[in-house]
Amino acid sequence: MLDNLSIKDLTSSTPALIAVILLIMLVLTAVVGPILVSYKPDVVDLDSLKQPPGRAHLFGTDSKGRDILSRVVYGSRISLSVGIIAAALSLCLGIFFGLIAGYFGRTVDAFFSQVFDIFLAFPSLLLAIGISAVMPPGLTSVMLAITLVGWAGFARLVRGITLSLKEQTYVEASRALGASPARILYKHILPNALPLILVAGSLRVGGFILLEAALSFLGLGVQPPTPTWGSMISLNRAYINSAPWMVIFPGLAISITVISFNILGDFVRDKLDPRMQV
């Protein structure tokens, strides 16, 4: 299915093209940005408190005189890495349990489906709060929380795909030839399920990034002085009226990142599986 996609397809859709360019810029920012910025993100400069954007500080400074541009650049590392890693982890968990539930059916399926439903019964942010609040705040707690929030959605999806794929003739043939379930799952079902899974995954990365930002905003994420976009907004929201740039730039960063992922995800979905179109 992936041979349906090509670079030429990408150029046909302007929003998707812009989204890809933005995302590439974002990754570059996260990787090399910290080397290129002129200020360190935690350097306090009491002579330049709450400066509006200007020549010395392109995004202005915050209440402690720290350069906002560099803090946004450093923050991109956290947001991107948490979003992508948590998405990957919950994808792995979801694929594993989804395949098992979908393939073995009956009681196994009933049991796991119930487990999925229980995890999905929690509003995502509330569950993430519950999980990350009971452990010391930081990178691990955020990743764990987001992974545990996201896996069940993937699992249910993979289960559905597996249920329909296992009726295919080639699976039946494989079974007749004596292939073990593990082999069938790994060699037949998983490869055919992968495109749909990837579509779902790419559509959810944006949500994971928003979840990380929300947890940071609530103080449950990576702790200061490490800058994260969410905590920057939270720390500076008292100054929204007097110094709005302190809040606007991190929020803009989050929005642009998430919208790019969403547009790209939409594009990939439209190309790979038009039936799923929302």
Next chain:
Amino acid sequence: MALYILKRLLLFIPTLLGITLITFILMQYMPGDPVTAMVGERASPETIAHIRTELGLDKSLTYQYFMYLKRLGTGQLGRSYYTNRKVSDDLLQKFPNTARLALAAMLFASVIGIGMGVFAASKRGTNWDRLITLLSVGGISIPVFWLGLALMLLFAFYLQWLPPSGMGNGSLINIILPAITLGTFSLSYIVRVTRSTMLETLSQPYVAAARAKGLSESNVVFKHALKNALIPVVTLIGLDLGSYLNGAVLTETIFGWDGLGRYALDGILKRDYPVIMGVVLFGAVIFVTMNLLVDISYHFLDPRVRVKSEQ
């Protein structure tokens, strides 16, 4: 019909129990000793031992879980570590505020959302359509807390049309900004789903037949197509309650709204674990109950589902 409801209720119970189990497991990881939290660190060892036995903390985890269930059954959610007020009392007091906000947000999201979705579908392929689609993608990409701050900046501080925060003794003007903030995420989904179901419905044969009969376009769209297109949208509106519960935590914090969300935040900041767990549990129960109600109503709304399940 009643059988369907009964079946759904039966499936509902294990999920409910599962929620309590997960919350209970999470509570085991809460740092700190609940006994010392209650009586202070300088209490005598006998007091501590006594309270420990009373709370059943010396028994097995399974026993403790059942004690927990028993307490939940009587509506006991513990007491705040800080105010010592009953968490259940606080929840019952603050929930109406959140419900009011969520209702306002839902109204905003569904009315504007369906309107925009229908409009976009009718103007398919034009710049209007592209604009609305872009806006709806934007709506699900903007962090709720930032949107709230941006709206506050624009409408409360720059234009000074609306109050920046507070519930203002229940006057309607205070609910506008929080409701828009809370509802935007859901609005965007509703626009997308309405647009796509409208497009799907409008391509159905019976629509072509209606047009061929000579019915006016608005008659076709509103009287025939819309009703059918709206079925999945209605369920979406109900199911989106999850986004309201999530968003409430962030929106209420920004706008100083005294509801469940801000209660949760206060609990988080103070590490007031009974409060945090109480909100998580309460939120999940409401969410799952609403889903159940929506499921059952969907059964009534969509004749095709009803017929199929009665076969």
